[in-house]
Amino acid sequence: MTPLVSSFVAHFGEMGSRWGINRTVGQIYALIFVSPRALNADEIAESLSFSRSNVSMGLKELQAWRLVRLRHLPGDRREYFEAPTDAWEVFRTLAEERRRREVEPTLTMLRSALLETPSNEEDRIAQERMRGMQELIEMLMLWFDEVQALDPATLEKLLRMGARVQKVLEFTDRLRGGASH
């Protein structure tokens, strides 16, 4: 591992642990992400000095997050892993997974709490606050559905525009046929 890769990997280890994901998993992902070719578990264990079984666990988790893909190389029985290199695609995947794991359960809880008839003033106020939260989350999800529909190529163009929100949205509007419905 070159110093360049090594510092990238170390950083993602730190970030992983700030975030729900653990250090090891963060490092494994970072290594695969910058690697020019798919890697097998032994190569990863070797590069990062983790036990083989730790790598196996980490890869399983990364697959559950859909952040890495399994591949087979012809004439090699081992499993190789690679990560999508398009940053936008990665971002979308992460957002989808977080939505499924965090946002949806939260909405479920909020919806069910909001169905209750408040039995006192305290609950009534609590429900008001929960309603505000629910509305925001639902709106953000609508936004996100829209943005998510943009393909990497379009995004690429937008990136190059150094877009401010209005510009970005005018642009997508044009792409999608102009008139709002």
Place this chain on the structure above:
Amino acid sequence: MTPLVSSFVAHFGEMGSRWGINRTVGQIYALIFVSPRALNADEIAESLSFSRSNVSMGLKELQAWRLVRLRHLPGDRREYFEAPTDAWEVFRTLAEERRRREVEPTLTMLRSALLETPSNEEDRIAQERMRGMQELIEMLMLWFDEVQALDPATLEKLLRMGARVQKVLEFTDRLRGGASH
């Protein structure tokens, strides 16, 4: 604590631990968020059955995240805590803090890695991927700066529109004086 509040609090405990923030802190926040009035540390400790010192730590962390505000009630020496109830404001605060704690350090790392002259093909490819990541993050931050500029009242209106992205942006565009610059 009513069952309604109790299930909200429990949910935020869970979510907190999925996320960097710990269970206790999540629960304390949730309790303050739905409470009709500011609470003092003893009330919180009592409601959640945490030790007084645990609550003190948790409140310190929530203050560091700027998610709760300290207040003094006339004729009472104790410190009372309340949370902004506007969901959009909370969201902005969270986003700002995460940006400061996670995004900026990542950008710093990426920028410095991208200044290096790659000494081999592997590093060259690694840098390409890092560049893609950096560009995406920088674009998202630009977007966010824009969105962040919207005040709660505007957001409120947008919420009621049930906005899809285009609509939202046309709307903000109108508010901001029409012509893009």
Place this chain on the structure above:
DNA sequence: CTGGAATTTCAGAAAGTCTTGAAATCCGGC
């Protein structure tokens, strides 16, 4: 000042998470 309520700090106990090597399982090629 001083007394005492409120808050914070801190070190150790408790709980939880991560990592490992050994054993079990899987699976393709012969």
Place this chain on the structure above:
DNA sequence: GCCGGATTTCAAGACTTTCTGAAATTCCAG
């Protein structure tokens, strides 16, 4: 089917984080 490499599972230990009660500190009221 059987061999053997590849992968996964698992229980135990290492390590981290969280939580607590006791002690220290802060700071207001008199």
